[in-house]
Structure formats: structure tokens, C-alpha cells
Amino acid sequence: MKVTVKSARCKECGLCYSFCPKGAISFSQDTNASGYHPVMVDDEKCIGCGTCYITCPDGVFHVLKSERGVL
Template sequence: MSKKAIMNGEWCKSCQYCVKACPQSAISRGSALNKAGYEVVVLDSEACVGCGICYTVCPDYVYTIAEE
């Protein structure tokens, strides 16, 4: 079984730490806004390898890592 990141965009504050940290470039800047008015990053679940770096660097607990 493999792991993948799951994100809650409503918690995203667009700090972009995850975009810079992702070794697979599976996270990119987004243009959609969440309810708080922040641009939500976009997670490419096909490119994600479930390494958990996004989970580690995110100060707002946007990510969880789950078994597929």
C-alpha cells in the first residue's frame, strides 16, 4: 500500500512552504481562494509519493498523510 498527501484547502494561508519543499513538485501555486481569502495551493495527487515533507513544513496543519 502506498501513501498520499491529503490537503484541507480551507486551512491554507498560502505561505507556500510546501510548494518550495516538495521534492516531486507535486504542489504548485493555485489561483482559487478559500473562505479566508487566501490562494489555495494545488496538490497533484498523481505526482505525490507520500513522503510527508509537506506535512512537516506546513505551519497550518493543511496536510495529512494517508494510506491509499
């Protein structure tokens, strides 16, 4: 599974960071156009559970299942 991040949408609320069961989410040192530090996903730690997708109020995450479409 692969999780992609739409950095421009991130408002650094921290919900995904708080609820990620594997600690795969961190904040970037860079800022987006709105001045927030967007999240990043560590592909090595991520299990593709979709918790970030469900908890994010801004639609930052896109979870792809391998060869089967979208979560």
C-alpha cells in the same frame, strides 16, 4: 499513499511548495474563505514523503498510508 488538503487552513505561505521534492504542489486559482489561494497536490507526482505535512505550520495536509493508517 494519498495526501489530502484542508484548503480552509491554507494561508499561501509557500513552504510546502518550496520544499516538495517532486514539485507535486501548486496553488489553486480559487480562493478560500480567508482570501488565500490554497495549495493543491498532484497525485501523479506525489510520492507521499510527508515533507508538506512536516513543513506546513497550519496543519493543511493529511497523509494517508495505504491500508496502514496515518503518517
